[in-house]
Amino acid sequence: MASLFSTSLTTIFATTSGMAISTSLVAYLVLFVFIGSAFVLANLLIGRLLRPRKPHPEKAEIYECGESTIGSSYIQFDIRFYVIALLFIIFDVEVVFFFPWAILIGKAIFLRNSAYAIDESSSESLKPLQPTLAEMGLSPASQSISLEENSLLEIAEGANLLAWVGALDMLLFVSILLVGFAYLWKRGDLDWIRSYQPGNKSIHELLSQNDSREP
Amino acid sequence: MGQFFNNLLQDINAFLWGLAGYSSQEITTLAEDSWIGYLLAAIIQAALLLHVLAAGTVLFTWAERKVCGRIQDRLGPTRVGGKFGWLQSIADGIKLLCKEDLIPDEADSLLFRIAPYLSISASFAALIVLPFSDGWVAQQLNIGAFFILAIMGLEVFGVILAGYASGSKWSLYGAMREAAQVISYEIPLAMCVVVPVLLVGSMNLGTIANYQAGWFTNWLIFHDPFAFATFWIYFTCGIASVNRAPFDLAEAESELVAGFHTEYSGMRWSLLFMAEYGSMFTVSGLGVLLFLGAWYGPLPIFNSWTSGTESWYLAQMANLVGCLNFVLKSSLLVIVMIWVRWTLPRLRIDQVMTMCLKYCVPLSLIGLSGVLLWQLLAIPSLNDLAPARSDLTEHWAEKSSSPFVKDSQEKVDLFDGRNTQ
Numbered sequence: 074m075a076s077l078f079s080t081s082l083t084t085i086f087a088t089t090s091g092m093a094i095s096t097s098l099v100a101y102l103v104l105f106v107f108i109g110s111a112f113v114l115a116n117l118l119i120g121r122l123l124r125p126r127k128p129h130p131e132k133a134e135i136y137e138c139g140e141s142t143i144g145s146s147y148i149q150f151d152i153r154f155y156v157i158a159l160l161f162i163i164f165d166v167e168v169v170f171f172f173p174w175a176i177l178i179g180k181a182i183f184l185r186n187s188a189y190a191i192d193e194s195s196s197e198s199l200k201p202l203q204p205t206l207a208e209m210g211l212s213p214a215s216q217s218i219s220l221e222e223n224s225l226l227e228i229a230e231g232a233n234l235l236a237w238v239g240a241l242d243m244l245l246f247v248s249i250l251l252v253g254f255a256y257l258w259k260r261g262d263l264d265w266i267r268s269y270q271p272g273n274k275s276i277h278e279l280l281s282q283n284d285s286r287e288p
Numbered sequence: 289m290g291q292f293f294n295n296l297l298q299d300i301n302a303f304l305w306g307l308a309g310y311s312s313q314e315i316t317t318l319a320e321d322s323w324i325g326y327l328l329a330a331i332i333q334a335a336l337l338l339h340v341l342a343a344g345t346v347l348f349t350w351a352e353r354k355v356c357g358r359i360q361d362r363l364g365p366t367r368v369g370g371k372f373g374w375l376q377s378i379a380d381g382i383k384l385l386c387k388e389d390l391i392p393d394e395a396d397s398l399l400f401r402i403a404p405y406l407s408i409s410a411s412f413a414a415l416i417v418l419p420f421s422d423g424w425v426a427q428q429l430n431i432g433a434f435f436i437l438a439i440m441g442l443e444v445f446g447v448i449l450a451g452y453a454s455g456s457k458w459s460l461y462g463a464m465r466e467a468a469q470v471i472s473y474e475i476p477l478a479m480c481v482v483v484p485v486l487l488v489g490s491m492n493l494g495t496i497a498n499y500q501a502g503w504f505t506n507w508l509i510f511h512d513p514f515a516f517a518t519f520w521i522y523f524t525c526g527i528a529s530v531n532r533a534p535f536d537l538a539e540a541e542s543e544l545v546a547g548f549h550t551e552y553s554g555m556r557w558s559l560l561f562m563a564e565y566g567s568m569f570t571v572s573g574l575g576v577l578l579f580l581g582a583w584y585g586p587l588p589i590f591n592s593w594t595s596g597t598e599s600w601y602l603a604q605m606a607n608l609v610g611c612l613n614f615v616l617k618s619s620l621l622v623i624v625m626i627w628v629r630w631t632l633p634r635l636r637i638d639q640v641m642t643m644c645l646k647y648c649v650p651l652s653l654i655g656l657s658g659v660l661l662w663q664l665l666a667i668p669s670l671n672d673l674a675p676a677r678s679d680l681t682e683h684w685a686e687k688s689s690s691p692f693v694k695d696s697q698e699k700v701d702l703f704d705g706r707n708t709q
Contacts, residue, residue: 179489
């Protein structure tokens, strides 16, 4: 029984499969959450042995600076918080797309720079580039290209093109979002204090109008 | 059952031998296949990292009081534990442990109790991928930078839950403000993290750190003016995302009594704070890893010490110095956070939101595109002035190849390749 358990866990932690690292990451997360919770629990339990316990109705009241509370605290809160949440969703999705893109651009630029820097006359000139090429899925093992047929200059130019095209793609993607962002800004949705009048003027504009009307 | 204990003993033995650096082929293969060895290693790592929260809080609260005292022209604590009052935080801890634990009648008792668990767990789990030195990391992930941002973002759930469950209006307002603020500042924070990822071409925090080996000119903050500016935007957003003054609206004592923790007392309250101090260290540590040269000192002294030798022990000594470097730099950033807290007045909620949406987001976008253009146009940077980076990196990485570290690096490489193909 124990050995069966041991074997199954061994297969989970086996280092050769691609799943292993994500599985062990989940295992780590579970373990850390468990140990963190155990830490909290231990502290509270030790405190329980030490601390006094003298309940009193006034101690169990909500603290509002000595006043008795009026009504429930589960109140409606401002719609502005939802606008913030909506803005967050739009931008956060955008930022998530930045990360894989940044890795590829970074690798392409590294490839370009090092390909330009390498002395072409040496026999093993492509060797320093192999790891980066492999990371980008361009190693000879993946049969997409054969390195021997490509000169260093071609690799460098290809990487350069990839980097520029990637940058322009991202520019297009971001600018579409930025149009929306500019619209929201103009409309006043980014202002925390604003009027809900149909004209959607910001409070600062309204205040300045009032100021100008005063004698 | 006897067989099980026999296996267990073998595993422990193999693990301990592995820790001691004896890497015979037999021991290595045994350790690779033994889940108990991995579990023990993970538990030891977790126990060590727990000190960032536990001991870190003790030290940083003491530092906070001393710095605050000096800034306000006072002495700060001077009595407990000698001249500098350095046992003050421990005395406070004992006091908090002995305080009565109150839960209001109107509070949602279950959620009220769960909140500290959530905060601490999130703050603690972010440390899984935070490397303290070359290979000194619980789990070397190829998406480390992304993972740490994601897990740190979870801490806000504890705060929202604490505020919501308290049954107090102060707490609810505090929690809502915190939620709005933290999710808004995640955006510029993440955009600033993209900059080093773009410069190095990897999200693996170890790779980003090793890229900055050597002289201090290799640090990514000195790559170009845009990267320099990006670090300060990162740091500002970091302060906001861990809810520190001048962005501590969730616990604004002049308006909301104590915000989300108004109803908390004793140990439960201090656990919420432990999570906050832990996150402060994590944000500072991430900043150091991404921009400030990670565990490499300003001068490559220890690289020359270890180059040319094959001693695993010497490499671990260098790693220990690197670890101290990292902790020192991160603690300095935490001290800067404390300094900022006691210098600047608290912002209003509208100023906080304006600061984020109208300044930090556009500025971080400008920083990102500036760095991108700098790279595309191959403009020379300060990083290129330093002695060859790759030589130094390779030496440092070679030396620290204990059986366990080597194994984890191989795993990462495998996964890296699979992912991109």
